[in-house]
Amino acid sequence: MVPRRHGQGAGPPQCGARRGESRLRSLSGLVAMAGLCIGLSLSGAAAQPDSAAAPSSRCAVQAALRTFAEDLPNSRTALRDGRSLTIVALGSSSTAGTGASSDQTTYPAVLKAELERLLPGHEISVINRGIGGNSAMQMYHRMDDEVISEEPNLVIWQTGVNDAIGDIGLDRFKRMLRKGIAKLREAGIDVLLMDQQPLPRAERYPAYTDYLTALREVATETSVPVYRRYDVMTELLRDGRLRQDEIFSSDALHMVDGSYYCVGTTLARSIVEKLAPRALGAIR
Template identity: 45%
Template sequence: MPPELVELHAPLPNLTRALNAHEPIRIVALGSSSTWGTGATSPERTYPARLEQELNASWPKGDVRVINAGVRGQLAREMLARIDRDVAPFAPQLVLWQTGVNDAIRGVAIDSYRQQLTSGIERLRAVGADVVLIDQQFYPGFAKLKNGPLYMTTLREVAAQLGVPVMQRFAIMKHLISSAQFTTASLLSPDQFHLNDRSYDCLGRILAQSLRSAAASPAREQAADKDNARM
């Protein structure tokens, strides 16, 4: 995988601080069907479960728990409405927010989607969590989706404006296919839309790699210290 697709281009100060202090790590995976695990053969094969396994193997003293807060079919506004109930009680240092494809499919107004992303990030930060956005999955029907790329662009613009890193799921999946490492059929469920065990495993392992790198980078630690000094 090209490093530029794996690296998270913004600091994660709360996660880094908790790791340095050897505190228990709590991560909430907020999202829709590809967080909940549609297409996986069991809950243990979803990306949050695979991520938890990978991080506990890397951070044995961290006591890592990844809470799956995915609900199938939800829009960004519906996830935003669940933050106080399904995210805040866990006091996570990090929230992985997967969103965008359902809003594109249902034609949610771009301005509304932009505002919901902004409000959600602000609310998640208010509960003390870093945020990583996860963009859309790559699937054959995306090219036919009206304004599909515009929702991805909007997510990236909001992320850049607020200093939030993006897990480039769409580009990663596209690279895995275009580089002939996998085929579309081998990365997607029979519906050719949702992920399968193999792609959930890839997502969990790549995210673990990204988070390990972000938390271990001296530049990230220095940025985290500067952010803390401004608080």
């Protein structure tokens, strides 16, 4: 089951190419619709979620939203050779876990637990290097000491939120992404980008979705995979899988246990499908 949100009495607690500006800018309407959709059964949802082998059907989304075509060669080789799979989760508050009820309910902790479930017999390490408020530039400057020094096979770089809120400039943001990706690749590390979460009151930040598009453009340009968090969370809201308070904290900026859980589990499944599809088939 999806874990309960801290303090909640009932029920569980708690994004490649441009997909069209109208969809990216439609979150406010989707959030409003979510309350109406809660009563719908999952079987009545229009999308067909990839629920087979998913730990919770409430987190299941269309496979097309969370999968990626790009390879993770270093990570795949580590698993094939029986070596430990070491992942560094680099990011801001969404990685650090602001809004989570405990360290165990952050997305990196959930990711580790789900990878261990899907890859029994493999040693998995997920190191949390999230610092609230960090921009892409600040994360770039932390890479040598806090990321590369850990000798990971894979870095999941969650970024873009604070750059968009502060509107630092799209060119500057894209430049930092390119530099960070190049630095990690030079160190022989796979890179997986995680884009922004949707915001209930995104109109406060007029350029927010422009940064989402910018991140995906750099990913396409550099052939780096993207976990499309924006799309995953938007679908969870639209289909009534999770209520707004199971996804967002009261400040309408940060995630909570429900959304951390769904991000961690769906991301784990996407990684395993890429690295060891036979293992996932055995679970299924």
